[in-house]
Amino acid sequence: MTDPSTAAPTADDLDRSREIGSDTASGTGTVRLGRGRGDDAIGVFPLCLGGNVFGWTADEKASFEILDAFVEAGGNFVDTADVYSAWADGHSGGESESVLGAWLRSRRAAGSMHVATKTGKLPGADLSADSVRSSLDASLERLGTDSVSLYFAHRDEEERDVAEIVDTFAGLVVDGRARTWGLSNFSAERVDAAVRAADDAGLPRPAALQNQGSAVSRTPADEVRAADRAGMLQLPWGALASGFLSGKYRRDADAPKTPRADAVAERYADDAGWAVLDAVRGVAQGRGAPVSAVAIAWLRSQGAVPVASASKRHQLDALVSGAIMELAADEVAAITDAG
Secondary structure, three states: OOOHHHOOOOHHHHHHOOOOOOOOOOOOOOEEEOOOOHHHOEEEOOOEEEOOOEOOOEOHHHHHHHHHHHHHOOOOEEEOOOOOOOOOOOOOOOHHHHHHHHHHHHHOOOOOOEEEEEEOOOOOOOOOHHHHHHHHHHHHHHHOOOOEEEEEEOOOOOOOOHHHHHHHHHHHHHOOOEEEEEEEOOOHHHHHHHHHHHHHHOOOOOOEEEOEOOOOOOOOHHHHHHHHHHOOEEOOEOOOHHHOOOOOOOOOOOOOOOOOHHHHHHHHOOHHHHHHHHHHHHHHHHHOOOHHHHHHHHHHHOOOOOEEOOOOHHHHHHHHHHHHOOOOHHHHHHHHHHO
């Protein structure tokens, strides 16, 4: 008998995901990125497809299949970075952007897929103006586009004046090479400072914050409040806690036979982690839904657009199901209170 908590969404569920149109993070509507209005508005699907696996655990063929299926489900927002996947043997960074760029050209999708990319983590790269501009040049060449929808500082450099970071990234928006810009892995204090610096200089504010966040490893409340104060879209990475919230981990079973399973279990498989996973699984079983879909839906109930990746085509269905799933108040509370 199939465990409903790992079941794929039905065809009717996926049909609903194509009903795009509202301006909220609930339901199947698009979510507004940035402060544009009318023709300048950026409306994104309430799930951002993580591109960290492209060219790494998903080869080009698998990546194309995943991207095609994401678009078919209504998706229009993908996240990558110049450092993906420099950590893999024989890789130097840029692999994800290169695969994504090949897909954009093959499908002539540059005008319909909103791409977010990041800089600052490649060896030798920093957040100086010259480095950032050079990095964006290289990213745009790999992507085969003239601009990106969102360009992130992938990490903070606390020793660097935040006004310099703002001037550099906001300047790329003014120049038209990025439609919006954002901060990733920044503290609440530095987010507030960046917003003030942008306002003082009359430059575009950061439009998004991408910090770690999941039901089991939650974005700190002060970072959430800082993003909310500034009207920044929250795009939490690690939405499935490195797979702990995928449905593969159980209290009464050995960890999955995967390269990172032991590290994931060591990080999350304690009393607190199991309590959250039990709550997520309980909601999933009650709905006959995948665990990962409920984990995504819970993040959306917090006002976020989760970033989640799939290295195989079949894994995408559960992520899309989470993008269209509306949790009841008691279901949200059960998961929230477990953490």
